[in-house]
Amino acid sequence: MRGVLGHFKELDGAVEAIEELKTSRLGDVTVFTPTPRHEFEHAVQPPRSPVRMYMLFGGLAGCMFGYWIAIWSSNYWPLVVGGKAFGSWIPYTIFGFEVFVLVGALSTVAGLFIHARIPRLTMTVGYDPRFSHGDYGVWVECAPDKAASAEALLKKHGAVEVRGER
Amino acid sequence: MATIAYEPKRPNIATANVPLPAVRDYEQVDDEIAATLRPSKAWFALLLVAMGCLAIGIAAWMYQIQQGLGVAGYSPPVMWGVYIISFVFWVGIGHAGTLISAILYLFRAGFRTTIYRCAEAMTVFAVMTAGLFPIIHIGRPWKFFWLIPYPNWRLLWPQFKSPLVWDVFAISTYLTISTTFLFVGLIPDIAVLRDREKNPTRRAILAFLSFGWRNTEREWRHFARAYLFLAAVSTPLVLSVHSVVSFDFAMALTPGWHTTIFPPYFVAGAIFSGIGMVFTIIIPIRKWFRLQHYVTLNALDAAAKLALTTSLVVGCAYMVEFFIAWYGGVKAEQDYFWNRVFGQWWWAAWIMLTCNMILPLSLFSQKLRRNPAWLWILSIFINIGMWFERFVIVVPSLSHEFEPWQWTAYRPTWVDFAILLGSFGWFFMWFLLFIKQLPVIAIAEVKEIVPPRLRHAHAHTPDTADDFEPETPGAH
Numbered sequence: 001m002r003g004v005l006g007h008f009k010e011l012d013g014a015v016e017a018i019e020e021l022k023t024s025r026l027g028d029v030t031v032f033t034p035t036p037r038h039e040f041e042h043a044v045q046p047p048r049s050p051v052r053m054y055m056l057f058g059g060l061a062g063c064m065f066g067y068w069i070a071i072w073s074s075n076y077w078p079l080v081v082g083g084k085a086f087g088s089w090i091p092y093t094i095f096g097f098e099v100f101v102l103v104g105a106l107s108t109v110a111g112l113f114i115h116a117r118i119p120r121l122t123m124t125v126g127y128d129p130r131f132s133h134g135d136y137g138v139w140v141e142c143a144p145d146k147a148a149s150a151e152a153l154l155k156k157h158g159a160v161e162v163r164g165e166r
Numbered sequence: 167m168a169t170i171a172y173e174p175k176r177p178n179i180a181t182a183n184v185p186l187p188a189v190r191d192y193e194q195v196d197d198e199i200a201a202t203l204r205p206s207k208a209w210f211a212l213l214l215v216a217m218g219c220l221a222i223g224i225a226a227w228m229y230q231i232q233q234g235l236g237v238a239g240y241s242p243p244v245m246w247g248v249y250i251i252s253f254v255f256w257v258g259i260g261h262a263g264t265l266i267s268a269i270l271y272l273f274r275a276g277f278r279t280t281i282y283r284c285a286e287a288m289t290v291f292a293v294m295t296a297g298l299f300p301i302i303h304i305g306r307p308w309k310f311f312w313l314i315p316y317p318n319w320r321l322l323w324p325q326f327k328s329p330l331v332w333d334v335f336a337i338s339t340y341l342t343i344s345t346t347f348l349f350v351g352l353i354p355d356i357a358v359l360r361d362r363e364k365n366p367t368r369r370a371i372l373a374f375l376s377f378g379w380r381n382t383e384r385e386w387r388h389f390a391r392a393y394l395f396l397a398a399v400s401t402p403l404v405l406s407v408h409s410v411v412s413f414d415f416a417m418a419l420t421p422g423w424h425t426t427i428f429p430p431y432f433v434a435g436a437i438f439s440g441i442g443m444v445f446t447i448i449i450p451i452r453k454w455f456r457l458q459h460y461v462t463l464n465a466l467d468a469a470a471k472l473a474l475t476t477s478l479v480v481g482c483a484y485m486v487e488f489f490i491a492w493y494g495g496v497k498a499e500q501d502y503f504w505n506r507v508f509g510q511w512w513w514a515a516w517i518m519l520t521c522n523m524i525l526p527l528s529l530f531s532q533k534l535r536r537n538p539a540w541l542w543i544l545s546i547f548i549n550i551g552m553w554f555e556r557f558v559i560v561v562p563s564l565s566h567e568f569e570p571w572q573w574t575a576y577r578p579t580w581v582d583f584a585i586l587l588g589s590f591g592w593f594f595m596w597f598l599l600f601i602k603q604l605p606v607i608a609i610a611e612v613k614e615i616v617p618p619r620l621r622h623a624h625a626h627t628p629d630t631a632d633d634f635e636p637e638t639p640g641a642h
Contacts, residue, residue, distance in 0.1 A: 091326070
């Protein structure tokens with residue numbers, strides 16, 4: 001992995017740099033920001049996060065398990081309570097719901113980890129501790145022959161520091 | 167470490183489009199919130215007090231295990247006492263955290279931003295505390311695992327039609343999800359601490375806990391989506407948990423318990439008591455850590471309105487209970503409610519009514535809603551009132567059932583009170599440890615509402631340099 005890292009103090013400078021990098025097609029862009037900003041989302045135009053599907057399928061699986069464990073064990077160890085059916089689906093909705101929430105939420109977190117690619121053992125290239133503090137970073141992954149153009153572009157938009165990394 | 171760049175001379179009043187007027191930039195947020203992590207002598211003293219209370223509770227519990235449940239003040243037919251009261255009380259305390267962090271997040275209520283981390287941590291520790299009480303109450307705590315469904319050599323399964331098993335599922339799910347919600351929200355903030363940390367051991371621990379978070383746009387995109395869905399499922403979970411707890415009572419035929427009003431009544435009461443505890447905790451934190459410009463008077467005012475609303479709902483539920491008893495025409499119900507308010511338990515009922523219905527009416531005054539000292543005093547009354555609400559629900563019903571031989575008294579013993587004291591020690595010990603290890607205010611979310619630095623400042627960008635509005639309501 002080789003590229004150029006631009007370090008910005010101002011939000012609009014970083015956003016303008018990303019917009020121009022997207023049109024000039026110098027390379028893949030990674031943005032570092034201390035807090036989520038809609039301006040970056042509009043500039044990067046990323047695909048929709050698939051994390052919601054984890055909630056859907058995890059939740060459905062959990063719901064089915066919640067009903068199943070209650071109904072199966074009631075039939076396996078039958079106790080008549082108040083002359084009611086062994087498998088009473090109305091009270092068992094509590095189990096269906098609770099396990100829906102439990103498995104759905106944990107699946108969502110798993111989805112977050114998978115798609116955000118965490119846990120990460122190393123910070124890899126292109127990260128600077130200042131990006132969690134208050135500054136913005138734009139990492140352009142590009143071939144050596146395009147590095148000079150990328151550096152010039154980043155500086156033009158107000159990058160206070162530009163460096164090549166590999 | 168950078169020094170604190172700015173320290174306001176007095177609390178300021180936020181406005182809708184400038185929620186934190188005294189916070190200028192991201193660096194100030196990091197510096198001031200990270201400064202709360204430095205332990206002080208007062209913190210050590212409070213931790214010692216909390217651990218002392220916990221030690222008293224543990225000693226009393228050991229004594230009870232050795233001597234048997236008889237030392238706990240139970241006398242038939244009153245076989246639910248301080249432990250079940252405290253269980254419901256602590257579950258209730260745990261409700262405000264998820265309400266503030268999840269429900270108010272979905273409603274985009276801006277005032278939650280600076281108080282939700284505190285409320286979330288409070289939720290986790292309150293539910294941890296609540297979970298201890300059924301285990302203490304069963305007398306033989308080592309049998310607790312029988313309530314959990316798993317394949318076993320006894321070939322036995324829990325009775326899934328029992329509200330007590332519903333409780334096990336509801337509380338354990340709530341604890342798991344609350345903890346997950348808290349921890350997921352903490353990941354970016356732990357990354358901030360990791361990047362500031364100079365001590366290599368602490369840095370390694372923080373790096374491990376932050377999962378290598380790098381603040382990339384990709385990470386934030388998935389994070390925001392996951393957080394939204396966690397909030398979305400936590401919302402019905404909050405409502406379900408105390409509904410399920412209320413079924414412990416409402417499923418019985420006992421006078422005072424057998425009523426369909428219990429689930430919404432319990433949920434409103436839980437939110438009310440939780441907000442009370444949020445005030446109890448956040449107001450001293452705000453003062454001691456000099457965070458008045460983060461937890462603004464506007465935020466306290468908005469939370470006080472929420473407390474007032476839930477107080478009115480709870481008060482309405484109290485009145486409706488009396489109406490149902492009168493209109494239903496069931497003699498046992500009518501006698502029970504008379505006995506509750508004018509008979510044997512009048513003192514407990516009037517503590518409840520005064521603390522939960524009458525005193526919170528003061529929050530109709532804007533001046534009092536914006537007075538942190540009054541809010542803190544009121545929150546203590548709310549905590550007391552809500553504990554007594556559960557006392558009034560549990561004890562008078564069991565001590566005044568259908569037949570005269572069931573009419574009896576209940577006197578908690580020193581063991582009950584020692585374990586109750588221990589539960590407060592347990593709760594505050596965890597909370598005190600939390601506030602010195604992790605940020606008590608969500609750094610990343612506060613940065614979202616702080617104006618970013620721009621090359622070309624917009625015309626509407628507020629100038630917040632030295633201009634503070636007065637604290638007096640109505641003067642701004």
